[in-house]
Amino acid sequence: MDLIYEKCNHRQAFSIPKGQIPEVSFPQELKRQHPAELPEVSELDVVRHFTHLSQRNMGIDTNFYPLGSCTMKYNPKIADVVSSFAGFTQLHPQFLYSEVYHDCIQGALELVYHLEQLLSEISGMRAVSLQPMAGAHGELTGVLMISAYHKHHNNTHKKTILIPDSAHGTNPASAAIAGFQVQEVPSNSQGTLDLDCFRKSMNDEVAGIMLTCPNTHGLFEKDIQEIAELAHKYDALLYYDGANLNAIIGQCRPGDLGFDVMHFNLHKTFATPHGMGGPGSGPVGVNERLLDFLPGPRVTKNDDHIFNLEYPKNTIGKSAPFLGHFLVAVRAYVYILMQGSEGLKEVSRKAVLNANYVLAKIRSAFPPAYDRLCMHECVLTAMPYHDFDVRALDFAKALLDRGFHAPTVYFPLTVKEALMIEPTETETKETLDQFCNTMMELAEQAKQNPDELRKAPITTPVQRLDEVKAAKELNVVHPVNTSKP
Amino acid sequence: MVWIPVTNTDEQEMLKVIGVSSIDSFFEDIPPSLRLKSWNIPEGLSEIEAYQRLDSLSKKNRVDGISFVGGGFYDHYIPAVVDYLSQRGEFSTAYTPYQPESAQGTLQAIYEYQTALCRLTDMEVANASLYDGGTALFEAVMLAVRVTGRRKVRIIPGINPIYEQMLYTHTANLDLELEYGKNPEDCACVIGATPDFFGNIHDFTDIARNCHEAKALMIIHFYPIALGLMKTPGEMGADIAVGEGQCLGLPLGFGGPYLGLFTTRKEYIRKMPGRICAMTVDKQGKRGFVLTLQAREQHIRREKAMSNVCSNQALCALRALIYLCEVGKKGLIEIAQDCYSKTEYLKKKLTEFVSVINSKPTFNEFVVRLPIPAEQVVQKIKQSGVFPGIPLKSLLEHCKQQIPSKDMDGNRYGDIGDLLIAVTEKRTQKELDLLVELIRANIS
Numbered sequence: 001m002d003l004i005y006e007k008c009n010h011r012q013a014f015s016i017p018k019g020q021i022p023e024v025s026f027p028q029e030l031k032r033q034h035p036a037e038l039p040e041v042s043e044l045d046v047v048r049h050f051t052h053l054s055q056r057n058m059g060i061d062t063n064f065y066p067l068g069s070c071t072m073k074y075n076p077k078i079a080d081v082v083s084s085f086a087g088f089t090q091l092h093p094q095f096l097y098s099e100v101y102h103d104c105i106q107g108a109l110e111l112v113y114h115l116e117q118l119l120s121e122i123s124g125m126r127a128v129s130l131q132p133m134a135g136a137h138g139e140l141t142g143v144l145m146i147s148a149y150h151k152h153h154n155n156t157h158k159k160t161i162l163i164p165d166s167a168h169g170t171n172p173a174s175a176a177i178a179g180f181q182v183q184e185v186p187s188n189s190q191g192t193l194d195l196d197c198f199r200k201s202m203n204d205e206v207a208g209i210m211l212t213c214p215n216t217h218g219l220f221e222k223d224i225q226e227i228a229e230l231a232h233k234y235d236a237l238l239y240y241d242g243a244n245l246n247a248i249i250g251q252c253r254p255g256d257l258g259f260d261v262m263h264f265n266l267h268k269t270f271a272t273p274h275g276m277g278g279p280g281s282g283p284v285g286v287n288e289r290l291l292d293f294l295p296g297p298r299v300t301k302n303d304d305h306i307f308n309l310e311y312p313k314n315t316i317g318k319s320a321p322f323l324g325h326f327l328v329a330v331r332a333y334v335y336i337l338m339q340g341s342e343g344l345k346e347v348s349r350k351a352v353l354n355a356n357y358v359l360a361k362i363r364s365a366f367p368p369a370y371d372r373l374c375m376h377e378c379v380l381t382a383m384p385y386h387d388f389d390v391r392a393l394d395f396a397k398a399l400l401d402r403g404f405h406a407p408t409v410y411f412p413l414t415v416k417e418a419l420m421i422e423p424t425e426t427e428t429k430e431t432l433d434q435f436c437n438t439m440m441e442l443a444e445q446a447k448q449n450p451d452e453l454r455k456a457p458i459t460t461p462v463q464r465l466d467e468v469k470a471a472k473e474l475n476v477v478h479p480v481n482t483s484k485p
Numbered sequence: 486m487v488w489i490p491v492t493n494t495d496e497q498e499m500l501k502v503i504g505v506s507s508i509d510s511f512f513e514d515i516p517p518s519l520r521l522k523s524w525n526i527p528e529g530l531s532e533i534e535a536y537q538r539l540d541s542l543s544k545k546n547r548v549d550g551i552s553f554v555g556g557g558f559y560d561h562y563i564p565a566v567v568d569y570l571s572q573r574g575e576f577s578t579a580y581t582p583y584q585p586e587s588a589q590g591t592l593q594a595i596y597e598y599q600t601a602l603c604r605l606t607d608m609e610v611a612n613a614s615l616y617d618g619g620t621a622l623f624e625a626v627m628l629a630v631r632v633t634g635r636r637k638v639r640i641i642p643g644i645n646p647i648y649e650q651m652l653y654t655h656t657a658n659l660d661l662e663l664e665y666g667k668n669p670e671d672c673a674c675v676i677g678a679t680p681d682f683f684g685n686i687h688d689f690t691d692i693a694r695n696c697h698e699a700k701a702l703m704i705i706h707f708y709p710i711a712l713g714l715m716k717t718p719g720e721m722g723a724d725i726a727v728g729e730g731q732c733l734g735l736p737l738g739f740g741g742p743y744l745g746l747f748t749t750r751k752e753y754i755r756k757m758p759g760r761i762c763a764m765t766v767d768k769q770g771k772r773g774f775v776l777t778l779q780a781r782e783q784h785i786r787r788e789k790a791m792s793n794v795c796s797n798q799a800l801c802a803l804r805a806l807i808y809l810c811e812v813g814k815k816g817l818i819e820i821a822q823d824c825y826s827k828t829e830y831l832k833k834k835l836t837e838f839v840s841v842i843n844s845k846p847t848f849n850e851f852v853v854r855l856p857i858p859a860e861q862v863v864q865k866i867k868q869s870g871v872f873p874g875i876p877l878k879s880l881l882e883h884c885k886q887q888i889p890s891k892d893m894d895g896n897r898y899g900d901i902g903d904l905l906i907a908v909t910e911k912r913t914q915k916e917l918d919l920l921v922e923l924i925r926a927n928i929s
Contacts, residue, residue: 033716039810058588256519
């Protein structure tokens with residue numbers, strides 16, 4: 001398919017109203033020398049180009065997408081509709097910082113206030129800030145609060161954050177970007193945190209511990225009470241990575257489990273669209289300890305139901321320019337309002353049921369990394385096919401030919417040839433059956449006809465791509481002079 | 486239950502296959518004392534009720550005013566195709582393109598976006614986007630620190646005060662020295678914005694040259710629409726150029742999602758944060774696209790990664806790309822010219838009776854000093870259906886800025902009478918004249 005730059009034909013799709021104001025010439029010495037070589041195409045060219053591009057994608061709307069750790073659940077369309085109301089989309093953010101405009105933003109402030117309350121209640125945390133703009137940004141904000149907390153208490157010796165080996169890469173990266181040293185704690189043979197190693201790693205220098213629960217093996221950290229007690233004994237703060245909140249929502253709450261600070265992924269648990277990798281939204285929740293360190297401003301409500309702003313006493317400052325990804329928050333808000341109390345509890349129950357069903361149906365061909373019931377996702381291995389020279393990646397590609405998106409592969413790093421499957425609660429049993437049957441057929445094919453399997457995918461717009469060439473030649477920008485005439 | 490299709494019959498069959506009697510078995514690892522007893526979450530609403538609730542909330546906001554409010558976020562027109570195309574589910578409900586064969590639409594769009602951004606800025610490489618202009622600036626500083634190994638950062642006065650505060654927040658634990666100035670000696674970087682927050686256009690060519698002599702990096706914050714006309718970061722010698730992409734087809738949306746634009750020189754690509762898409766070929770020699778240089782990223786490198794970012798703003802980047810394709814080479818120049826001409830028209834009319842503080846040419850925004858508190862004037866004018874701009878003092882206070890706040894030429898801003906006024910191509914001559922009359926009528 002052509003690049004849009006190869007379709008340039010000196011046409012103009014868009015122009016502005018003419019003849020309103022006499023043109024004033026821009027200062028010559030401040031002008032750019034050549035115009036930016038942007039496409040010059042008709043509007044229909046634009047529409048066809050991007051429609052064709054979209055057809056070269058898989059999304060939840062088109063295919064089952066059991067990408068482990070990413071919670072690819074159905075994105076309700078009502079959320080798109082309400083978030084496009086003019087009263088939200090056209091609202092200027094700078095009204096936030098001018099009290100004289102606060103009468104213009106009461107609806108938005110009310111929404112933020114109420115959503116923060118709902119998320120606090122869902123998580124058992126004392127307060128929530130919607131500011132962080134994605135999960136990893138929530139982690140960074142959370143770790144910055146941990147840092148500010150220790151500085152405030154003169155805990156200058158606290159330099160280390162402990163992170164299990166099964167954690168997402170963002171955890172150690174966020175801790176490092178925030179200026180901490182990272183120490184890894186291994187998992188035990190049951191797939192949860194090795195408590196003995198954890199005990200040995202705990203000392204006065206530990207500022208915090210970042211945990212995902214259930215962890216990326218799809219297993220609940222059953223020693224969580226001991227972990228929390230030990231952490232708090234050393235005045236280390238316990239961070240909850242909300243990546244897997246879908247597994248426990250309505251069953252237990254991070255705040256009740258002993259966590260001090262956490263982030264949510266609204267684009268996972270609360271079904272806002274992933275948008276090819278973003279925008280996400282990663283609100284942070286804190287308990288009493290970190291309340292004064294939250295990013296500001298915070299929305300408050302007075303006795304006359306007027307919404308206003310205030311800054312926490314020891315605020316870390318601004319995580320986002322305003323109150324975070326507001327239009328994403330609108331989507332999450334309507335999702336929570338419609339699910340309601342019983343709906344949210346049902347989310348985790350059915351997410352966990354679906355994952356265990358897939359596990360039970362295909363475990364004979366793809367053994368689980370840990371032989372027990374799982375939570376919202378199951379981590380299996382393609383090791384049995386190693387002798388046939390068929391890898392997890394080959395199964396992933398073969399699934400694309402059969403109309404399924406691939407599971408996450410090669411993560412968590414603790415499991416060889418990992419296939420991480422998260423079906424989510426929004427899929428029907430029929431879809432799960434089709435997927436499981438396909439997996440079993442592919443397992444058979446791996447033994448009978450491995451060559452064929454390794455050729456996959458063949459029905460996609462392109463076949464397997466040369467990543468070495470991509471990294472070596474680094475063609476990351478289309479040069480101007482190669483456009484077709 | 487909404488959006489949960491498993492029926493009771495399904496559930497029984499599935500439990501039988503799994504070999505447990507109830508869903509509760511799956512939650513047995515949670516210590517019973519820690520199980521949720523009760524919570525204060527309301528019962529679910531139907532779609533009709535939810536629609537009505539949100540409709541009424543949205544109507545408690547006021548968006549009916551003719552807007553002259555800017556401050557880094559602008560009321561530009563969004564062509565219809567941007568919403569229409571970007572809302573396709575194949576785009577909006579896809580994930581990060583980790584399986585490139587089933588994500589060629591996403592990947593080609595990123596490649597085209599990177600290209601558009603480089604052509605706009607005259608920079609050599611761009612990443613696939615960051616969260617917003619403020620975090621893009623933070624990541625730019627981090628890149629400069631990685632490249633130079635130095636810890637001193639100089640800020641030329643006049644960058645968006647919101648971004649300045651975000652920079653302090655994000656670097657609080659990193660032992661960096663952030664100070665005002667333009668002397669690059671011993672610095673990782675010098676940061677300048679053009680146009681700056683008060684609307685002034687600067688030429689940083691000389692400062693960039695000084696940076697290179699001192700082996701420091703020049704970071705320029707740009708405004709994409711202005712680049713329809715204005716000297717580019719590349720032409721001025723920027724090493725890193727960052728900006729906010731909201732003006733490229735994204736709604737104001739009370740704060741986001743927006744789009745962090747990030748570009749730099751090719752020699753720094755291996756230290757650049759964020760995703761990068763590259764062109765390659767498939768097994769049959771057919772052109773295709775993949776994410777590349779992933780060894781920089783957190784999912785491979787963990788604590789040694791160049792950045793912690795995982796999510797980016799892919800859908801917002803797509804919108805910006807569609808916008809740039811739709812307005813095209815000539816349209817962008819027309820829009821920039823129109824913003825400039827209208828701003829000059831308004832400035833001229835206003836200088837007849839109030840003073841403009843800017844001493845340099847401005848693009849589409851400037852500051853007037855009113856003889857009475859700007860908030861009072863705004864309070865009156867907004868009753869007439871016009872949002873006349875941002876009272877600067879309040880905004881600067883919210884960003885913990887010293888008042889007065891200066892630009893690089895020493896002009897002082899933040900007086901109680903200062904109003905920041907922005908103009909876009911959406912404003913008509915009639916609206917500009919109306920604003921002039923309203924200000925005139927309300928300051929005496």
